Amino acid sequence: MEGQKNKPVLEVEDLCISFEMYGKGLEKYRLEMVHHLSLTVNPGEIVAVVGASGSGKSLLAHAILGILPGNAKVEGRLAFCGQCLDSAAQQKLRGRDIAFIPQSVEYLDPLMKVGKQVLGTGARREKKQRMARWKQVFARYRLEESVAGLYPCQLSGGMARRVLIAGAVMEPVKLVVADEPTPGLSETLAKETMENFRELAAEGCGVLLITHDIDLAFQVAARIAVLYAGSVMEIAPADDFSGDGSALRHPYSKAFLQALPQNGFCPIAGSQPYAGNLPPGCLFAGRCPKRTDACAGKVEMRTLRGGEVRCIYAE
Amino acid sequence: MQNKKTGPGLEARGVCFRYGKGAPWVLKDVNIKIGAGERVALTGPSGYGKTTLARILAGYETPVQGEVLWEGRPLPKTGCCPVQMVSQHPERAVNPRWKMEKTLRECWEPDGPFLQKMGIEQAWMKRWPIELSGGELQRFCIARMLGPQTKFLVCDEITTMLDVITQAQIWRVILEEAKSRGMGLLVITHNLALAGKVCDRAVELPKLGRWQGA
Amino acid sequence: MDKAGDGMATGKKKMGGFWNRRQKTLCSIGFAAAYLLLALLAGLLVSPESYGVDYGAKFLAPCFAHPFGTDEMGRDMFFRSVKGLSNSIGIGVLASAASSVIALAFGVTAAVKGGIADRFVNWCVDLCMGIPHLILLVLISFMMGRGQKGVMAAVALTHWPELTRLVRAEVLQIRSAQYVQASYRMGKTRMWAAWHHMVPQVLPVYLIGVVLLFPHAIMHEAAVTFLGFGFPPEVPAIGVILSESMKHIAAGNWWLAVFPGLLLLLAVMLFDVAGENLKRLWNPNSGNE
Numbered sequence: 001m002e003g004q005k006n007k008p009v010l011e012v013e014d015l016c017i018s019f020e021m022y023g024k025g026l027e028k029y030r031l032e033m034v035h036h037l038s039l040t041v042n043p044g045e046i047v048a049v050v051g052a053s054g055s056g057k058s059l060l061a062h063a064i065l066g067i068l069p070g071n072a073k074v075e076g077r078l079a080f081c082g083q084c085l086d087s088a089a090q091q092k093l094r095g096r097d098i099a100f101i102p103q104s105v106e107y108l109d110p111l112m113k114v115g116k117q118v119l120g121t122g123a124r125r126e127k128k129q130r131m132a133r134w135k136q137v138f139a140r141y142r143l144e145e146s147v148a149g150l151y152p153c154q155l156s157g158g159m160a161r162r163v164l165i166a167g168a169v170m171e172p173v174k175l176v177v178a179d180e181p182t183p184g185l186s187e188t189l190a191k192e193t194m195e196n197f198r199e200l201a202a203e204g205c206g207v208l209l210i211t212h213d214i215d216l217a218f219q220v221a222a223r224i225a226v227l228y229a230g231s232v233m234e235i236a237p238a239d240d241f242s243g244d245g246s247a248l249r250h251p252y253s254k255a256f257l258q259a260l261p262q263n264g265f266c267p268i269a270g271s272q273p274y275a276g277n278l279p280p281g282c283l284f285a286g287r288c289p290k291r292t293d294a295c296a297g298k299v300e301m302r303t304l305r306g307g308e309v310r311c312i313y314a315e
Numbered sequence: 316m317q318n319k320k321t322g323p324g325l326e327a328r329g330v331c332f333r334y335g336k337g338a339p340w341v342l343k344d345v346n347i348k349i350g351a352g353e354r355v356a357l358t359g360p361s362g363y364g365k366t367t368l369a370r371i372l373a374g375y376e377t378p379v380q381g382e383v384l385w386e387g388r389p390l391p392k393t394g395c396c397p398v399q400m401v402s403q404h405p406e407r408a409v410n411p412r413w414k415m416e417k418t419l420r421e422c423w424e425p426d427g428p429f430l431q432k433m434g435i436e437q438a439w440m441k442r443w444p445i446e447l448s449g450g451e452l453q454r455f456c457i458a459r460m461l462g463p464q465t466k467f468l469v470c471d472e473i474t475t476m477l478d479v480i481t482q483a484q485i486w487r488v489i490l491e492e493a494k495s496r497g498m499g500l501l502v503i504t505h506n507l508a509l510a511g512k513v514c515d516r517a518v519e520l521p522k523l524g525r526w527q528g529a
Numbered sequence: 530m531d532k533a534g535d536g537m538a539t540g541k542k543k544m545g546g547f548w549n550r551r552q553k554t555l556c557s558i559g560f561a562a563a564y565l566l567l568a569l570l571a572g573l574l575v576s577p578e579s580y581g582v583d584y585g586a587k588f589l590a591p592c593f594a595h596p597f598g599t600d601e602m603g604r605d606m607f608f609r610s611v612k613g614l615s616n617s618i619g620i621g622v623l624a625s626a627a628s629s630v631i632a633l634a635f636g637v638t639a640a641v642k643g644g645i646a647d648r649f650v651n652w653c654v655d656l657c658m659g660i661p662h663l664i665l666l667v668l669i670s671f672m673m674g675r676g677q678k679g680v681m682a683a684v685a686l687t688h689w690p691e692l693t694r695l696v697r698a699e700v701l702q703i704r705s706a707q708y709v710q711a712s713y714r715m716g717k718t719r720m721w722a723a724w725h726h727m728v729p730q731v732l733p734v735y736l737i738g739v740v741l742l743f744p745h746a747i748m749h750e751a752a753v754t755f756l757g758f759g760f761p762p763e764v765p766a767i768g769v770i771l772s773e774s775m776k777h778i779a780a781g782n783w784w785l786a787v788f789p790g791l792l793l794l795l796a797v798m799l800f801d802v803a804g805e806n807l808k809r810l811w812n813p814n815s816g817n818e
Contacts, residue, residue, distance in 0.1 A: 020549075028549045052478035054448025157361030183475045184403075186360055186505045212478040259483040261508035267483035271434065271451060274442075375710055395716030408707045412729050418708075422715035459715075 007082040009175045009206030010041040010064065015076035017059050017068070017230075030073070033275050034059050034230045037076075038301070041175065041206040046197055048209040048217035048238070050256070051227030052272050057210045060227075061179045064208070065100050066090030081174065095120075099168035101178040105160040108152040115148020118167040130170075137166045141196070158189040165196055175206045182213050194220045215260055218242060223307075226253045229272050229283040234314075236307035249309035252284045282311065324351035324499055325372060325398060325467050329381035332367055341367050344381070347518065351386070351466065352497040356510035359520030365503050366403075368520065369471045372501065373400035385467070395422060399460040403472040405452035409444045416440040419455050423462035433458045433488055450481030457485065461492060467499040475505070486513055554806040561799040565618060568796065572615015580608040580765065588777075591784050598784035601777065610789040612765040614796060617747050620684055624746035627685035628692060629739045635689065636696025640704060650697070654690040662687060663756075666749055670758040680759035684746050692738040699731045733811040741804035744797040751793060767793045 017034040034056040041047045049057050062068045064078060066087050078085035080093060094100065108117055119134050138145060141162040147155075155163060161181065168176060178197065182190040190213070197207050198220045211217050217224060218241035225235045234250040241248065245257035255268045270287040273279060279286060281296040288295070290313045301310050326349070332342040341364040349355050359365055370376045372383055374390040383390055385397055402408055409418045419425060419440070425433075433454050444452060453473060460468065468489070474482040490513060493500050504510050510517050583603035591598045597606035639650035657665070665687050670679035703709060703726065712722045753759040754768025762769055767789050774785035 022549075022551060028551070050478075052448065052481060053450055053476060055478075180476075184361060184472065184505065186358075187507060189361075190505075214479060256479055259479040261483075261506065261512045265483050265486070265512050267480050267487060269434075269484075271436070271481070272448060274438075274446065276446070277438075374714055393716070393718075396714045399714065400711075402707060404707075408711060410708045410726055421712060421717070462715075 008040040008042050008079075009081055010039075010208065011077070011079040011082075012037060012039040012060070012064070013077040013079075014038060015060070015063065015074070015078065017056065017063055018073050018075075019069075020071040020073070031275050032230070034063075037227075037230075037232055039225055039232070039235070041208050043174070043206050044201050044204045045223070046201045046207040046209055046221045048211060048214075048221035048224045049227055050212055050214045050217055050224060052212070054229075054272060054275075055227040056230040057212075057227055058179055061100070061177045061208070061210050064090075064177055065094050065098065067094075067100075096171050097173055098175045098177065099171070099173040101164050101168045101176060101181055103180045103183075105152040105155060105164070108164075110152055112151075113149055114152060114155065114163050115145075117152075118148070118163060118170060120167070120170055133170060137170060141166045157185055158192070161185065161189065161193055162196075165193070169200065173205060175208070176200055177208045177210070179210045180212070181209070182211060182216055190216055191219075214241060214256060215262070226250065226256065228252050229278065230275060231283055232301065232308075232310060233284065234307060234309045234311075236309075240307065249304055249307060249314040250284075250311050251288050251290060255287075284311075323384070323387050324353065325349045325501075326384045326387075327368070327372060327378075327381065328384065330368070330371060330378040330383065331380040332364070332371060332376065332378050342371070342378075347372075349467075349499055349501060351499050352493075353516075354493060354500040354502065354514045356514040356517040357501055357503045357520060358505065358507070358510060358517055361505075363520045365520050366471055369400055369469045369501065369503055373398050373469045375400065395462065395464045397464060397466040398469065399465045399467070400469040400471060401453070401456050401460055401473045403475055405449055405456045406444060408456050409452060411444050413444070414440070415442055415444065415447065415455055418444070419459050422459055423464075425458055425461075429461075430458065432491070434484060450477045450485070453477060453481075453485060454488075457489065465498065467501075468493070469501045469503075471503045472505070474509075482509070489513075550806070551810060554803075554810050557799070557806055558803045561803040564796065564799055568611065568614045568792075569618050571611050572618075575608050575612050575615075580604045580606075580612065588782055591788075597788040598782070600773065600782075600785055606770075606785065606788060609765045609770060610767070610792050613767045613770055613789065614792050616760070616764065616766050617750050617768075617793070618796065620681060620750040621743050621746040623681060624684040624688055624750075625739050625742050628688035628742055628746075629735070631686075631689040632692035632696055632738070633735065635693045637700055639693070639697045640700035647697075650693065654693055657687065657690045662749070663752060666753050667756065667758050670753055675758055676761055677764070680750055680753050683753060683758075684750050687749075688742050688746055692735070692742060695738050696731060696735060699734050700727065703727050703730050733807075737804055737808045737811065740800060740807060743804075744800045747793070747800075748797055 015034060015037040016032060018030045018032040020028060021031050022028055037056075037060065039047065039049075039060075049060060051057050059068070063074050064085070068074065080089065080098065083089065085093070090098075108114065115134075118137070119130060122130050135145075138148070143159070143162055143166060147159065147163070152160070164181075176197070181193050185193065194216055197209060201207050201220075209217060209221060214224070218238040221238045223235060224238050224241055226233045234248065234253045236248060236253070239247070241253075241257060244263060245254045248254050248257070258264050259267045268287055273283060273286065279296070282288070282291075282299045285291045285295040294312060299310050299312055301308050304314055327345055327347045330342055330345045331340060333340045345368060347368075357365055357368070367376070371378050374383070374396050390396060390398060409415075419435075430437075435451075435454050435458060439447060439451060439455075447455075457473070470489070474485055477485070486509070489500070492498065500514070502510060502514055581604065583599075586595070586599050586603040587601060589595050589599040589603075595605050595607060597610055599605055600609075635650045635653070639647040666683045669683035669686055673679040673682045706726075709722055709726050712726060713719075750759065751766070751768040751771065754766050755772045757772065760766040760769055762773070770789045771786060774782070774789075777785055
């Protein structure tokens with residue numbers, strides 16, 4: 001057991017996700033949406049993945065859980081606590097050791113009372129234990145027992161969020177993958193949700209937090225990975241994201257921070273390139289103020305000041 | 316010609332609403348008055364009917380009691396409505412079987428300079444909605460609503476699902492447009508920092524009407 | 530910053546190799562259509578003499594002159610089966626056409642009008658689906674005086690409920706779609722929205738429904754005829770052939786049942802495969818597989 005403690009809960013190495021699609025008529029082609037993504041989550045650590053919509057954040061989560069649609073193809077290595085995470089392992093581990101917290105109650109069964117959904121299924125002889133655990137979990141997330149008798153559509157936003165988290169932690173999980181847990185929540189509720197994740201991490205759980213609310217993420221996360229057009233642009237300690245972002249390495253992460261309403265609300269021009277029409281070399285070059293001809297060459301991830309960055313001019 | 320700032324604008328008078336007879340009231344006696352060129356933020360906890368109010372103000376739903384007035388007259392039932400709404404999920408607001416070009420031109424014919432201002436690239440016009448990201452789709456949704464007849468725009472959490480850069484880009488365009496044509500805005504959001512940047516004043520929904528427990 | 534169309538595309542990779550599903554589907558549809566047309570045409574061209582009575586050639590096992598053998602009256606089973614299949618397919622086409630028209634009218638009315646119309650249509654659907662299908666077929670055929678007219682009416686009038694439900698659900702769903710409501714607010718008329726938004730969405734589902742209805746109709750025609758409530762014994766129909774063969778199977782005349790049965794099975798399966806493939810292709814969730 002001690003050996004396992006030091007191993008990362010989740011290792012993602014060189015992950016590529018592509019989709020088979022039809023073009024005009026009968027021509028079929030493959031579209032790569034996530035390119036050579038590497039990431040680790042250690043026990044007790046919250047790692048946030050931020051980026052624009054369409055940058056491949058959710059695909060990463062779905063790939064880890066093995067719930068991508070049938071026309072997707074995953075390449076690269078996924079490992080959970082040191083063991084290879086193939087589709088058989090994913091099937092065994094998800095819901096037990098790996099929990100998924102979906103975006104909204106739309107992921108719950110609308111015709112089943114939430115208490116039953118949180119309780120889940122298990123062996124009959126464990127029923128007593130499960131009930132005890134269920135009471136514990138409900139108490140912990142300040143859900144009254146009467147909430148168990150409600151249907152998902154009757155929950156308010158904050159309650160729904162707590163129910164989803166409660167459902168995820170019924171089992172003693174080692175890794176929590178949360179996909180956009182905060183949009184649509186008021187600031188107090190969003191902060192409370194973040195606090196819940198921090199508690200989970202304090203118990204030794206690894207948390208992969210997928211979000212675009214960078215201002216919330218940097219308050220709880222240990223490290224933040226910035227995704228752009230399917231590539232990691234920068235992985236940096238969360239402290240670098242405070243203030244105006246001068247400690248950051250990549251121009252995109254800096255632009256991200258400066259676009260916050262409280263930080264100037266100042267956007268850069270242009271938009272993320274489409275996966276079917278990516279430029280060669282640096283994917284951000286088209287919008288980058290520091291761009292030169294050298295940016296059209298291959299840009300590798302490199303280590304810099306305690307973080308990693310995919311930019312040849314970062315300093 | 317009335318002054319842009321002080322025109323009667325959009326008004327909801329004693330609006331009550333519920334989904335079906337016997338259902339609990341979602342809105343009860345809501346009164347709100349927004350000047351023609353005013354920008355107002357609407358905040359409040361989830362589950363209090365912010366989206367329902369937005370839909371009523373834009374004419375998507377008819378209130379059970381009370382009325383919605385634009386410039387002192389009820390909203391027109393047919394023809395292009397002067398009050399338009401943009402919603403939170405752009406992927407649900409466009410027909411998945413239409414190319415973006417057709418979606419954009421459903422209501423009016425935006426010209427090149429306007430599209431450039433909106434940040435819509437020519438290459439996107441020939442794509443299907445599934446081939447665009449949420450931010451790019453949302454630009455189309457906003458652009459198609461900004462025809463010359465649109466005098467007021469209801470924005471229901473339009474940038475909640477978008478990253479901050481796209482968020483800032485979109486709000487910059489909407490603000491420019493609102494200021495240049497004296498268009499009013501009702502902005503529903505949870506982000507107080509955003510509300511402060513975009514709007515003149517903020518109102519909180521539970522304080523607008525009477526509530527008998529939620 | 531023009532990123533499009535200057536040959537920099539690196540994300541898209543063309544795929545070669547095996548046939549993809551779209552090609553397979555088109556192929557299966559082509560095959561099914563060819564089979565249908567061939568059987569229908571062959572049935573029309575076959576003259577009654579080719580399966581005339583010839584007591585000199587009773588109970589011949591399959592051979593070159595008679596590939597499917599002959600029956601107790603020396604009739605050639607190949608030509609009889611082809612003619613029978615053609616009759617069955619004719620009934621299938623008719624039933625599909627009638628059922629699809631009923632389903633479209635009922636489904637759209639229920640979804641658009643709502644209220645009493647909706648409840649009435651649902652009541653009709655429940656009524657029809659509540660009675661075992663075969664019994665309903667027999668009842669209607671019996672009421673219409675059996676024979677060709679009876680079986681046609683029975684098959685045409687009993688296959689619409691499933692399709693009606695499908696059309697109704699689809700129209701209901703799209704009617705409340707955000708983009709349709711937005712369309713109304715942008716000043717579009719109901720007709721415009723129906724034509725531009727709803728028809729393209731409902732049509733694929735509807736067409737798949739019609740294709741999948743086809744094998745059902747053929748099978749049910751054969752079943753009703755087999756039970757003696759359909760075509761009269763002198764008309765060559767698969768159902769008649771199969772029910773006659775029952776008398777002779779025990780005597781070892783296996784070809785009387787096997788070949789006509791296989792022809793029927795092939796027709797039914799081809800359409801089922803084509804319909805299922807179409808369904809998967811048009812479903813946005815699996816359409817790109």
